[in-house]
Amino acid sequence: MEGVILHPLKHIIVSKGDIYHALKSTDQGYVGFGEAYFSQIEYGEIKGWKRHNRMTLNIIVPVGKIKFIVYDDRDGSPTCGQFEEHTLSLEYYQRLTLSPGLWMAFIGVGDCISMLMDIIPEPHDPQEADRKDLSEIPYSFKI
DSSP, rough: TTTTTEEEOOEOOOOOOOOOOOOTTTTTTTTOSSEEEEEEEOOEEEEEEEESSHHHEEEEEEEEEEEEEOOOOOOTTTTTTTTEEEEESTTTTTTEEEEEEOOEEEEEEESEEEEEEEEEOOOOOOOGEEEOOGGGGGOOOOO
16 A cells, blocks of 8 residues: 555564664654654554544554554545555564555554554644544454
8 A cells, every 4th residue: 555664673682682673764764753652552452543644653563463454545546445454563573654644543462452652753733633433434353
């Protein structure tokens, strides 16, 4: 889907505790720094639908396992009307970059509380994003 990129991330094994890379200013998908935040989700719970209008998201899951669902309703997009799923965890250690204008929801699929980190190019502004109830975009959420 145009505007969705998965970036394999470096995992360095160290005897006293591993290192997991997230994002460098030289990486594809980096568009500036405004804020980094963490969000938790419990197994089977769903958060979304949310669409950012200015911000590019860079999402990493350092704890647990989360399935992300992206929906494209952008006029003129070749993937308009399509969904895409991506599951992130330490086992599938990648960074998910989402361009502005795409709807996203996510479901906790790990057997514990999962946590994501999102790196965004500006401080959070609640007026910058649109939200819809889960029922407003027809999708069958499955673990």
